[in-house]
Amino acid sequence: MDLDTIYRLYFRDVELYLLAKCRDKHLAEELTEQVFFHALEALPKFRGDSDIRTWLCAIARNKYISHMRQQKKELNFYE
Numbered sequence: 470m471d472l473d474t475i476y477r478l479y480f481r482d483v484e485l486y487l488l489a490k491c492r493d494k495h496l497a498e499e500l501t502e503q504v505f506f507h508a509l510e511a512l513p514k515f516r517g518d519s520d521i522r523t524w525l526c527a528i529a530r531n532k533y534i535s536h537m538r539q540q541k542k543e544l545n546f547y548e
Contacts (some may be wrong), residue, residue: 472509478503483525490533493525500536504529 483504488497507528515524 470521472505472512475508475512476505476524479522479525480520483529486526487533490530491536495535500529500532500547503532507532 480501481535484497484501486505487500488494491497504525508525515521519527523535
């Protein structure tokens with residue numbers, strides 16, 4: 470499956486997943502964009518051991534965690 474098809478089929482699922490996690494529409498949109506950029510690079514390595522939606526949501530979860538860690542670092546910097 471090519472990335473265009475994956476994007477069309479799963480964009481909304483990933484965005485809703487991230488929106489449920491962060492409860493911020495703008496952040497969810499930004500992270501969703503990052504998920505699909507990452508998926509573009511990682512797609513050749515995707516072995517198909519899991520459903521693509523599961524794989525994308527795992528990427529989304531990792532992007533969200535990375536974002537939160539970065540936010541924490543920035544807050545600690547200013548304290």
